Amino acid sequence: MSRGFGPSGGHGRMKFDDDNKKTNLSKALLLRIAGYFIPYWKQTLLVMAVLVVTAVLGLLPPLFIQQIIDQALPDKNMRLLVLLVLASLGTTVVSGLLGVLQNYLNSFISLHIVYDMKNQMYRHLQKMPLQFYSGVQQGEVITRMTSDISGVQGVFSNTVVNFASNLFILASTAITLFIMNWKLALLGILVIPLFVVPTRKMGNISWKLAKQTQEKISEQNQIIQETLSISGYLLMKLFTKEAAEYTKFQTVNEEATSLQIRQSMAGRWFMMVLSTFTSIGPLLIYLYGGYLFIQGELSIGAIVAFVALLGRLYGPVLQMTNLYVDIKRSAALFERIFDYFDMKPLIVDKPEARSISAAGKDIVFHEVSFAYQADKTALHGISFTAAAGTLTALVGPSGAGKTTITNLIPRLYETDSGTLTIGDSNIRDFTLESLRAQIGLVTQDTYLFNGTIRENLMYADPEASEARIIAACQAAYIHDFIISLPEGYDTVVGNRGVKLSGGEKQRISIARVLLKNPPVIIMDEATSSLDTASEYYIQQAMHSLLQGKTSIVIAHRLSTIMAADQILVVQAGTIVEQGTHQSLLEQHGVYRDLYDKQYEPKVLT
Numbered sequence: 001m002s003r004g005f006g007p008s009g010g011h012g013r014m015k016f017d018d019d020n021k022k023t024n025l026s027k028a029l030l031l032r033i034a035g036y037f038i039p040y041w042k043q044t045l046l047v048m049a050v051l052v053v054t055a056v057l058g059l060l061p062p063l064f065i066q067q068i069i070d071q072a073l074p075d076k077n078m079r080l081l082v083l084l085v086l087a088s089l090g091t092t093v094v095s096g097l098l099g100v101l102q103n104y105l106n107s108f109i110s111l112h113i114v115y116d117m118k119n120q121m122y123r124h125l126q127k128m129p130l131q132f133y134s135g136v137q138q139g140e141v142i143t144r145m146t147s148d149i150s151g152v153q154g155v156f157s158n159t160v161v162n163f164a165s166n167l168f169i170l171a172s173t174a175i176t177l178f179i180m181n182w183k184l185a186l187l188g189i190l191v192i193p194l195f196v197v198p199t200r201k202m203g204n205i206s207w208k209l210a211k212q213t214q215e216k217i218s219e220q221n222q223i224i225q226e227t228l229s230i231s232g233y234l235l236m237k238l239f240t241k242e243a244a245e246y247t248k249f250q251t252v253n254e255e256a257t258s259l260q261i262r263q264s265m266a267g268r269w270f271m272m273v274l275s276t277f278t279s280i281g282p283l284l285i286y287l288y289g290g291y292l293f294i295q296g297e298l299s300i301g302a303i304v305a306f307v308a309l310l311g312r313l314y315g316p317v318l319q320m321t322n323l324y325v326d327i328k329r330s331a332a333l334f335e336r337i338f339d340y341f342d343m344k345p346l347i348v349d350k351p352e353a354r355s356i357s358a359a360g361k362d363i364v365f366h367e368v369s370f371a372y373q374a375d376k377t378a379l380h381g382i383s384f385t386a387a388a389g390t391l392t393a394l395v396g397p398s399g400a401g402k403t404t405i406t407n408l409i410p411r412l413y414e415t416d417s418g419t420l421t422i423g424d425s426n427i428r429d430f431t432l433e434s435l436r437a438q439i440g441l442v443t444q445d446t447y448l449f450n451g452t453i454r455e456n457l458m459y460a461d462p463e464a465s466e467a468r469i470i471a472a473c474q475a476a477y478i479h480d481f482i483i484s485l486p487e488g489y490d491t492v493v494g495n496r497g498v499k500l501s502g503g504e505k506q507r508i509s510i511a512r513v514l515l516k517n518p519p520v521i522i523m524d525e526a527t528s529s530l531d532t533a534s535e536y537y538i539q540q541a542m543h544s545l546l547q548g549k550t551s552i553v554i555a556h557r558l559s560t561i562m563a564a565d566q567i568l569v570v571q572a573g574t575i576v577e578q579g580t581h582q583s584l585l586e587q588h589g590v591y592r593d594l595y596d597k598q599y600e601p602k603v604l605t
């Protein structure tokens, strides 16, 4: 069974390493990129128009200079001279103004595309199943959301605009040169391959060096992260690996440094070669143009204008050669983003899914099997009924599959075979929203986001009144604790505020679920041992929480097990025993064994 997300499929996790993938600038990719411009087609057209006008305006000053040399100066015509100088100035000013407009439009379009993509990505990632998040590396999602998507901005405001601008400058200049004198134009153009070829080569070399440097630097960062974080540091110290780690770091550091030196030197040599070749063009023009002048075929002004215009030919050619690498890099960036967009959320509503109530209904597992990975079954043949309004306790060794059973109910994962029904409805007939709205989940590691206690509670119900919040906290036996804090319900929790103990956090999370008041409760009791007072409060809080609800609790405490209407003993993905505390004790089986071994520390598992 395949649980891949990407278009490429795969097992269990998605393939993220696309660094080595060959990026093809396929038509499909270009079309898809172009799709993002559609909402901004007016602005895009305007940018292109501005670029064309700017390209044409750029041709004028050299032509004015030609007029100055060939007309105004020989004729000693002061009026014409001033007029031409003013015209030159005027063109420059207008070009500058157009540049400002172009800059505004660039930012407008590129930032709006980034905005659209970020929203689209966020929405998409919200729909990805839990499995996706357990498969990706930490930080991966943030990188895609931030630097990858932001990189797109540069693609438009640099790559696309530069490409178009250079293309227009190149075309308009080439046409003008040919009109002025086709022989000279041809000569100027013949030089182009001389510097294009080394530029291409150089582009590739520096691209490779940059990539290698990047790899070395990330290797270096990894060493830093692994050895200079709390747990890594401890490991290094306790195993006295400082010297070895230092040597490793030093080696990578040295390699990175030498790569960087090579990179900067490669650039220098290249610039030297390049400036030699680009100056050959003008020299040839002076030589051959001078000859034509002597022959009386060409004016001095034309030679000067020609050389000036030549710069407008070589500049764009050079930039476009470098752009090739940029374009490839941009395409890779888009591919990385599109790879994410192409991952299909596996768990979605069926077309005919309805909003169904779970209140007062039994939860029934029938021959349910599930595997996280193709060759490793986590659950097989799980059948049981959690009757409406009763408490089912799951016990068993760690890794037995208890959490997996509970994760299937809100469809955080999808069963592979068998059926899971609530009342008469398969859980797949529920809309995901209605299913999850009716399930309260209290996990072992309670997650409280960085905000006030009140904000954390109101996450369950943004409309909750003060009275309801207090009632829920009282029922969860946490109210007295909260009001004992200097800022009461407005106390900020998490890394900016008070640190709460595990027991307190779990009680807040119980209060949060009480506010949501769903008919089904799934709870993973905390395994950490609590002092007697906390233990008592948690028990009372749980009592409030589970009352009248259909509850499935991964039980670690004897009190919970004793209170359960039924106990399921899970081992290696199956239910091996089932009954009440008393009946199971009498069976003298797995449960009895667990009980005998672990009763004393009051913690089962």
Ligand code: ADP
Pocket (backbone or CB within 6 Å): 131, 134, 372, 373, 378, 396, 397, 398, 399, 400, 401, 402, 403, 404, 405
């Ligand atoms: P329990 O809750 O009883 O400790 P779990 O349901 O967490 O057990 O785990 C059951 C089995 O599934 C274990 O072998 C565990 O390693 C495996 N497992 C749990 N979560 C994942 C996951 N996200 N991906 C792959 N395997 C998993």
